[in-house]
Amino acid sequence: MEPAGLRVALRIWVVLVLLALFTPIVLIMVYAFGPSVVQVWPLRGFTWHWFAVAWQDQAVRQAFLLSVKVGLVVAGIALVLGSAVSYALHNFRFFGAEGISLLLVLPLALPGVITGVALNNLFYFANIPLGVLTIVIGHVTFCIVIVYNNLIARLRRTPRSLGEASADLGARGWQTQLYVMLPQVATALVSGALLAFALSFDEVIVTVFTAGANPTLPLWIFGQLRQGQQLPEVNAVVTVVILLTIIPVLLAARIAGAGAVSRTARAPAVEEAGRP
Amino acid sequence: MSVTTPAGAATAAPAGAGRPGPWSRVSALLWRRPWARATLLLTPPLAWFLLIYIASLAVLLITAFWTINPYTTNIERAWNLSNFTNLLGTPAYRQIILRTVGMAAGVTVIDAIVAIPFAYYMARIARPRTRTFLFVCVLLPLWASYLAKVFAWLLIFTHDGVLNWTLGKIGIGPLNLIYTNTAVFIVFCYIWLPYMVIPVYAAMERIPASQIEASQDLGGRTLRTVRSVILPLALPGIVAGSIFTFSLTLGDYITPTLIGGGNSTLIGNVIDSNVVYNLPLAAAMATVPIAIMACYLLAARALGAFREI
Numbered sequence: 001m002e003p004a005g006l007r008v009a010l011r012i013w014v015v016l017v018l019l020a021l022f023t024p025i026v027l028i029m030v031y032a033f034g035p036s037v038v039q040v041w042p043l044r045g046f047t048w049h050w051f052a053v054a055w056q057d058q059a060v061r062q063a064f065l066l067s068v069k070v071g072l073v074v075a076g077i078a079l080v081l082g083s084a085v086s087y088a089l090h091n092f093r094f095f096g097a098e099g100i101s102l103l104l105v106l107p108l109a110l111p112g113v114i115t116g117v118a119l120n121n122l123f124y125f126a127n128i129p130l131g132v133l134t135i136v137i138g139h140v141t142f143c144i145v146i147v148y149n150n151l152i153a154r155l156r157r158t159p160r161s162l163g164e165a166s167a168d169l170g171a172r173g174w175q176t177q178l179y180v181m182l183p184q185v186a187t188a189l190v191s192g193a194l195l196a197f198a199l200s201f202d203e204v205i206v207t208v209f210t211a212g213a214n215p216t217l218p219l220w221i222f223g224q225l226r227q228g229q230q231l232p233e234v235n236a237v238v239t240v241v242i243l244l245t246i247i248p249v250l251l252a253a254r255i256a257g258a259g260a261v262s263r264t265a266r267a268p269a270v271e272e273a274g275r276p
Numbered sequence: 277m278s279v280t281t282p283a284g285a286a287t288a289a290p291a292g293a294g295r296p297g298p299w300s301r302v303s304a305l306l307w308r309r310p311w312a313r314a315t316l317l318l319t320p321p322l323a324w325f326l327l328i329y330i331a332s333l334a335v336l337l338i339t340a341f342w343t344i345n346p347y348t349t350n351i352e353r354a355w356n357l358s359n360f361t362n363l364l365g366t367p368a369y370r371q372i373i374l375r376t377v378g379m380a381a382g383v384t385v386i387d388a389i390v391a392i393p394f395a396y397y398m399a400r401i402a403r404p405r406t407r408t409f410l411f412v413c414v415l416l417p418l419w420a421s422y423l424a425k426v427f428a429w430l431l432i433f434t435h436d437g438v439l440n441w442t443l444g445k446i447g448i449g450p451l452n453l454i455y456t457n458t459a460v461f462i463v464f465c466y467i468w469l470p471y472m473v474i475p476v477y478a479a480m481e482r483i484p485a486s487q488i489e490a491s492q493d494l495g496g497r498t499l500r501t502v503r504s505v506i507l508p509l510a511l512p513g514i515v516a517g518s519i520f521t522f523s524l525t526l527g528d529y530i531t532p533t534l535i536g537g538g539n540s541t542l543i544g545n546v547i548d549s550n551v552v553y554n555l556p557l558a559a560a561m562a563t564v565p566i567a568i569m570a571c572y573l574l575a576a577r578a579l580g581a582f583r584e585i
Contacts, residue, residue: 002498010397017394021417024428040436081321088317111527111565113544122332202421221423238424249419258411
């Protein structure tokens with residue numbers, strides 16, 4: 001048991017950190033409703049005007065649609081490839097398995113700019129023009145590990161006896177997989193795909209190098225911020241983007257437990273604690 | 277590649293298989309040969325990683341040893357070390373490398389100092405309900421749009437921004453933090469903090485209560501228990517978190533561009549600005565973070581941090 005003084009100090013620390021974490025995010029959303037063209041604090045009124053401006057902006061619309069399209073395709077491919085590698089690593093023991101799991105983490109452990117410039121360089125020498133395809137290739141590379149982490153954690157928690165019972169009762173291999181194992185891991189698959197979408201939808205560091213002349217929504221935002229143009233409109237767009245990335249993550253947390261959404265550590269044990 | 281199922285050897289095809297059609301014959305074939313199943317599953321993802329990711333890293337390393345013709349800006353495929361001598365011989369580049377590594381190390385230390393008490397509270401003091409609440413509170417800023425967070429800090433630090441307004445109210449004069457290294461440093465600490473909190477929490481949460489009780493039974497007071505039991509057992513988590521804070525800082529060029537203006541050039545900015553006109557130089561610069569992270573990952577592996585990533 002910690003002494004009371006330490007507990008109080010820690011509690012204050014936690015509140016301060018939470019304040020620091022949330023102040024900027026709340027602030028940017030508040031700014032989106034400010035009427036002024038020049039961004040000064042405090043705001044001088046309240047308006048929905050910038051949301052209307054963003055809604056009617058063709059460039060924003062196209063960038064948004066491209067980001068959604070890329071996110072969906074990336075989530076689909078990452079789901080297939082990530083599930084395949086999770087099943088293989090979970091069900092078979094072979095030389096090099098540890099190397100493969102290290103390989104999967106590498107795009108997250110190496111700085112994003114490296115992945116970006118390496119892919120850009122490869123596409124240049126392979127004569128592949130930069131476009132939607134190259135954006136998808138870049139995103140899938142670092143989204144596979146998200147699906148993999150989610151699924152392998154679930155597979156490890158699923159008792160082997162379930163599959164064995166199914167086989168004893170006469171099910172074929174594929175029947176066991178489809179009727180017994182799939183329902184066990186379905187939520188992990190869905191949450192993995194949702195997180196892959198969220199990660200892809202928000203990615204900018206790698207995308208700068210793989211997009212060519214096709215701006216995704218983050219690239220449009222980055223371009224405006226860099227030139228300091230149309231900042232109030234950017235505020236409105238960014239507010240919508242925050243909500244759009246948070247929603248799939250909250251859905252995934254709701255479906256598969258908060259521990260599945262951690263992005264870094266392998267599913268810490270909060271989900272058991274979170275269930276009533 | 278020798279493959280065995282952990283549950284035992286491959287058993288015979290399941291009973292009750294009637295007249296075998298082509299599909300069930302394939303199914304039975306795969307069932308009897310685990311290596312065939314493993315190969316089928318592993319080929320597509322491994323091909324993706326080897327043909328795209330590893331191949332691109334390999335080509336990048338090769339490109340670093342090529343040069344660019346200054347007149348035609350074509351890449352000349354002649355092996356030499358001129359990019360590296362240029363990078364290491366130019367004081368400005370040396371300074372950028374040192375600044376980047378220093379900043380990455382500083383951000384990692386600050387994030388660890390902020391995260392460890394927070395994670396300790398989450399793992400050891402908070403009730404389950406509060407713990408889940410705090411976890412979600414760390415997750416939301418983690419997933420909220422990266423550019424939105426950088427933009428928010430731009431609005432905080434800017435001359436007529438929130439910070440100077442607040443400081444004016446308290447009576448401390450305005451601070452011109454925007455476009456400084458300090459501002460970039462603060463933003464990095466903020467953006468990567470959740471990447472440190474979560475692995476540290478995960479490691480602390482796994483420490484068995486019995487080990488802490490044993491320390492207390494042996495007369496260890498709180499601080500002694502933290503220092504001699506909790507911190508050593510949480511170390512893999514701290515190292516895992518540091519991989520992210522260090523690597524993410526090392527490879528970022530967007531925060532330095534937007535928050536640092538022209539005053540805070542990091543390795544990522546050099547890569548970014550050379551990628552169009554001097555790809556070999558960008559590639560050579562990219563080998564610096566790769567080499568640093570390779571050493572870092574090897575050290576982290578020795579400390580057992582890989583299970584935490």
